[in-house]
Amino acid sequence: DAEITQSPRHKITETGRQVTLACHQTWNHNNMFWYRQDLGHGLRLIHYSYGVQDTNKGEVSDGYSVSRSNTEDLPLTLESAASSQTSVYFCASSAARAAGGPRGNEQFFGPGTRLTVL
Amino acid sequence: SQQGEEDPQALSIQEGENATMNCSYKTSINNLQWYRQNSGRGLVHLILIRSNEREKHSGRLRVTLDTSKKSSSLLITASRAADTASYFCATDKGGSEKLVFGKGMKLTVNP
Numbered sequence: 001d002a003e004i005t006q007s008p009r010h011k012i013t014e015t016g017r018q019v020t021l022a023c024h025q026t027w028n029h030n031n032m033f034w035y036r037q038d039l040g041h042g043l044r045l046i047h048y049s050y051g052v053q054d055t056n057k058g059e060v061s062d063g064y065s066v067s068r069s070n071t072e073d074l075p076l077t078l079e080s081a082a083s084s085q086t087s088v089y090f091c092a093s094s095a096a097r098a099a100g101g102p103r104g105n106e107q108f109f110g111p112g113t114r115l116t117v118l
Numbered sequence: 119s120q121q122g123e124e125d126p127q128a129l130s131i132q133e134g135e136n137a138t139m140n141c142s143y144k145t146s147i148n149n150l151q152w153y154r155q156n157s158g159r160g161l162v163h164l165i166l167i168r169s170n171e172r173e174k175h176s177g178r179l180r181v182t183l184d185t186s187k188k189s190s191s192l193l194i195t196a197s198r199a200a201d202t203a204s205y206f207c208a209t210d211k212g213g214s215e216k217l218v219f220g221k222g223m224k225l226t227v228n229p
Contacts, residue, residue: 033216035219040221041221042206042219042220042221042222043206043219043222045216045218048216058216090160090161092160092161094215096215105149105210105215105217106151106163107161107163107208107217108163109160109161109162110160111159111160112158112159112160
């Protein structure tokens with residue numbers, strides 16, 4: 001069965017370190033998204049990609065970067081981790097609207113990565 | 119910025135009762151979706167309603183959409199303890215590929 005996975009599931013790091021969170025999907029979806037979830041803020045979009053070599057900034061992109069070298073993976077990098085980046089991070093994917101079909105732009109979510117920056 | 123806002127923010131009911139959650143949004147949309155999140159898990163898609171639809175059913179779920187009021191409601195009938203979760207509405211502002219999620223609503227169903 002197709003799925004979307006994230007690794008690691010839990011990560012503790014120190015302020016100033018570079019951290020990369022992995023996201024891998026086998027849905028063959030063009031669209032991939034990274035969100036962070038914090039109490040009181042719901043889900044906020046960090047970065048997203050509509051295909052290979054395409055990346056775009058979301059509403060809370062400062063301090064984060066992504067790259068898309070293939071369809072399956074969209075790693076999220078924190079260049080210099082800060083305590084304010086302590087959060088739960090979710091990756092999601094969806095089929096492009098142009099792919100058609102009745103399901104619209106339903107997103108499929110990974111299980112999340114809990115990141116703590118000390 | 120939050121496009122969708124769920125109301126109420128928390129609801130506690132007894133098993134067998136119906137649960138109604140509301141969502142308001144601000145701009146034109148192509149569709150509105152509802153997701154469920156169990157504690158410690160990722161979000162799971164429940165149902166999608168398009169802007170030209172007024173009502174949709176899926177099992178014990180009923181969704182309505184009023185584009186003139188920019189609002190939607192999710193009704194869960196005959197609730198079960200397993201329905202305990204957070205529920206989010208999401209909209210594709212202006213038909214974008216992206217979704218904008220509300221802050222979520224916590225439903226507790228007591229056995």
